[in-house]
Amino acid sequence: MDAAVTPFVLPTIAVAGVDHRWRPPAGAGPTLATIAILALLLAAGVGGGAIGWARELDPSLAGLGAFWLTGTALRRVATARAIERIGAGLELAAAFFGLAILAALVAALFATSARPYADAWLAGLDRALFPGFDWPATMLALGRQRAAMLVLTHAYGALQWEPLLLLALFCATGRDARGWRLLAGWSGALLVCLAVFPWLPGRGAYPFFGIAPGRVPGVGLSIAWSAPLLLDGLRDGSVAMLGNATMDGIITMPSFHAAGAVVLGCAGWRAGRLRWPLTALNAAMLVSAVPVGGHYLVDVIAGVAVGIGAAAIAGMGARQR
Numbered sequence: 001m002d003a004a005v006t007p008f009v010l011p012t013i014a015v016a017g018v019d020h021r022w023r024p025p026a027g028a029g030p031t032l033a034t035i036a037i038l039a040l041l042l043a044a045g046v047g048g049g050a051i052g053w054a055r056e057l058d059p060s061l062a063g064l065g066a067f068w069l070t071g072t073a074l075r076r077v078a079t080a081r082a083i084e085r086i087g088a089g090l091e092l093a094a095a096f097f098g099l100a101i102l103a104a105l106v107a108a109l110f111a112t113s114a115r116p117y118a119d120a121w122l123a124g125l126d127r128a129l130f131p132g133f134d135w136p137a138t139m140l141a142l143g144r145q146r147a148a149m150l151v152l153t154h155a156y157g158a159l160q161w162e163p164l165l166l167l168a169l170f171c172a173t174g175r176d177a178r179g180w181r182l183l184a185g186w187s188g189a190l191l192v193c194l195a196v197f198p199w200l201p202g203r204g205a206y207p208f209f210g211i212a213p214g215r216v217p218g219v220g221l222s223i224a225w226s227a228p229l230l231l232d233g234l235r236d237g238s239v240a241m242l243g244n245a246t247m248d249g250i251i252t253m254p255s256f257h258a259a260g261a262v263v264l265g266c267a268g269w270r271a272g273r274l275r276w277p278l279t280a281l282n283a284a285m286l287v288s289a290v291p292v293g294g295h296y297l298v299d300v301i302a303g304v305a306v307g308i309g310a311a312a313i314a315g316m317g318a319r320q321r
Helices: 006-015 029-045 054-075 081-110 119-129 135-142 144-160 163-172 176-199 223-237 256-268 272-288 297-313
Strands: none
Touching: 054 081, 081 163, 081 176, 144 163, 144 176, 144 256, 144 272, 163 176, 163 256, 163 272, 163 297, 176 256, 176 297, 256 272, 256 297, 272 297
């Protein structure tokens, strides 16, 4: 299979059964459309020679396609409600991971843009909007508070597993339509963040202010320092292939952690007894984007706006099953 065609594998498999017998799940349209858009962007970029494609990605995409087909088959032919819910869960999981992989790869593709870094402008905007806030001094002080930073570090990492928890909960309780609404909001936030990223690329506040990891020992993740190195490599050509190593969070403005926290917060509000624990978790996730993710305050504000808009358009506040 030609490398430029490979990104089409997942969306092609995902919609392969969409005919008069095999209709996609109700509410899956926005998510499947987003997957198709991301695949088209990748195919155009790889086919146009903007960046290479590592074959190590093929098994992951093929595996997601197999998950999707298995879930679709179970959902459509199952006679037991439990099996139908398992099938719906497999479809949702395949779609979520498909979005995650393709969006990360598209961000890496967009990072090859030659536009100058926007860090100086973003830091200046922070100072103009929040004149009493000293980013370096605040983070240096907070970074030494190990207990607080431990909580924020775990909250930051929850972006990877909380969506799966909510999707599993919705499927287990027969509310898979709400799971698709969550993914619709997630998809919208991803598309907006990706659209802005090439115009306002940034290395992040820690590198901009010259703060090394050792000066903030409480920060338990290295993403704020590793992502700028990947971004530099993609821009100067030393990283010339899309692969597993390029699937890192490199978008600074808007903060997808902030947008994701809002979308997850809207979804979690329908999570029954988990409503308040998840609300607290998502609030911590939102805050963690600054000290753990190394975002400027304006990144977070923009991310919140993106999340609110995406959740509203996806109808995440609607009282539906």
